[in-house]
Amino acid sequence: MNILFVTPHMVTGGAEKMITDLSKGLLSKGHTVGIATSGGHLLEEMAEAGAKIHVNPLLAQRKPFQVFRSGLWLSRVIRKHRYQVINSHSLITTWMSKLGSTLSLQFPQKIFTMHLIENPNVFRYIRIMTRFTTDAIITVSDSNKKRLIDAGVSSQKIHVVHNGINIGKFPYIKRKQSSTLTIGIIARLIPRKGHEIFFNAISNVDKKIKGDWARVLVIGWGPLEKQLQMLCSQLQINHIVEFLGDRHDVPELLEQMDTLTLPSYYEGFPIAIMEGMSTGVTVIATAVDGIPEIIEHEKNGLLIHPGNIEELERAIERVNASYELRTQLGRAASEIVQSNFSTEKMTVNTERVFNTILKSTA
Template sequence: MNSRKMKVLHAIRQGKIGGGETHVLDLVQELNKADFESVVLAFTDGPLITELNKLGIKTHVILTEKPFNISVWKKVKQLMVEERIDLLHAHGTRAQSNTFWGAKKLGIPIIYTVHGWSFHPNQHALVKKMRILSERFLVGKADATICVSANNLAEGKSNFNMDRAVVIKNGINFSKFNADFPFKNLRASFDINEESLIVGYIARITAQKDPFTFIEAVAKVPDDLNIKYLMIGDGDLKAQSVELANQLKVGHKLIFGGFRQDIPELLNIFDVYCLPSLWEGLPIGLLEAMAMRKATISSAVNGTKEVIDDQLNGLLIEPKDAEGLANAIIRLAAEKEFRVELAKQAEIAVKKDYSISKMTLQIEDLYKKIKTDKSL
């Protein structure tokens, strides 16, 4: 490697903070500053950019919400030239589709991280076929593809060539997500007393995260169990979710918290964390809840099944099963010892396999290998 630091451009689809964006935020802080210099490109502005700037990480925003937007490709290439980029690390489909052209023109090696494929079982067959073709194309443009779960890799392999792919599991910052840290108690800010059990959902309120099933489950749990429910997040289904909560008359026990960045403090007051997704790559929010020693209930979709051992370190339910989710909530409310044991085992499992330091070392090794070989 040259004596000059390797300059890495991390491209991410948006400046809002979701799973992939959290991953980038953690990664650029953890990378060895003696060997690597990070620059971040996002395709919308938002809290991620603000946070990175506070940390002294150089950022750029080139506006587009479309994948394969040819009109921004030259701007991206120019940015790579001006910043003297040595390696492109594209996080997600939109980022890869709008950056590969510039990198290829300049002979810059490309790493593509798949935080869950853009194709999934809930799509119309034609849409899914088009997405598979586009992912095959994007993987083909990368010198290496990182899959965040073994399931991601297997799913890719079943559809196209993945010879230049590796699995590097997402990692959690255990200093930030530390169950023993004396966090401020946020219960009072939501007007929730100490006796109430708190069941929470922290995710983008979108079709993937299936907020409707969560709300329908809330409606099926008896009121006399003294449970309060928090839904933290924003998204295109937020207004419909509020409307559904009103229709089902659960407004008295379901609180919508909006987008927040104080996730460890929020998780600290949860007793149970729910993730009723319809599909997942490797759910960072679930790993964060486990690191905070929380009992979890998740839908048994591929990426999640890789993390949760049902009945041992969390509970799994079928996707879209409001009845099953309600029964799981009732069980964890009634069986405190079981809930506490699940939470304990969750923390042990996540600390064993999903540390940010382990993830970062693997990524650093890949950067050096790709820069040297431009191949696996």
């Protein structure tokens, strides 16, 4: 197959990491893979793996005329490289892909992969949009599939393919017992990730426990960085919090952690917690969207309600107080991820969807 992924950018993020790993998996199975995007540092890694790189800054734009120009440019890319499958990874690039496919006169199959939709009202828009722009929808969670069906999208058009990770990069490591809990959060510094909830919970625990009971690692970049640093100062926890920025050594950082948190208000099927779980980190996360499809409360992690500082505070206190609980949850977490959420499984399942769509229109 000749496959073209279309996405606004290729910087560090869950969807972008998923595209990178999926591309490598498909390339290893003998398929031709291209990526059309506005740019990003992950392109170098994809080029080294053998993917064709097509860069146009317009793919990050949203204005109608720019969408048209992007579609026109994509039509030339599709026609020149004879792509059979166009897999878009955002709403705006889905419109661009539809336009490009039509203008190319090649009529490739158009598949939209839905990672995360923050606004529930958008699901009805997706029903209308995908009726005209796509041949199939891939979604990363059963939760998203249900919401699409509730919005009126035909279940026959929807395929669930859970995200996967490179298990070899994230082997299980049994943590050593320590008097200092290393707790991390790996997420872009944006409102929906719940950093304020996390820092307030840390502050509440810090008031109860004297001394340097914890080391808090904040990994990620985003517009809230200065605001969150000021919040840590106001909460008087900046002596235990380290802002590490955007990092490319996540496996090494996870080795240092005992606990990983993700107090998001919305999520898709988050890569970060799967990477942490694979290494045996104890994960505390909100029970939103696809997360309960990975974490079973009290069995391989701890789930809390979004926006609930007190629940997160109690969960942190529990894992801080019990090395045995951390070990038990971490081992179970590693087993579930390594058995069910590998890049290999994601690649095979995606390949199956692509083949099914191609055969249905042959």
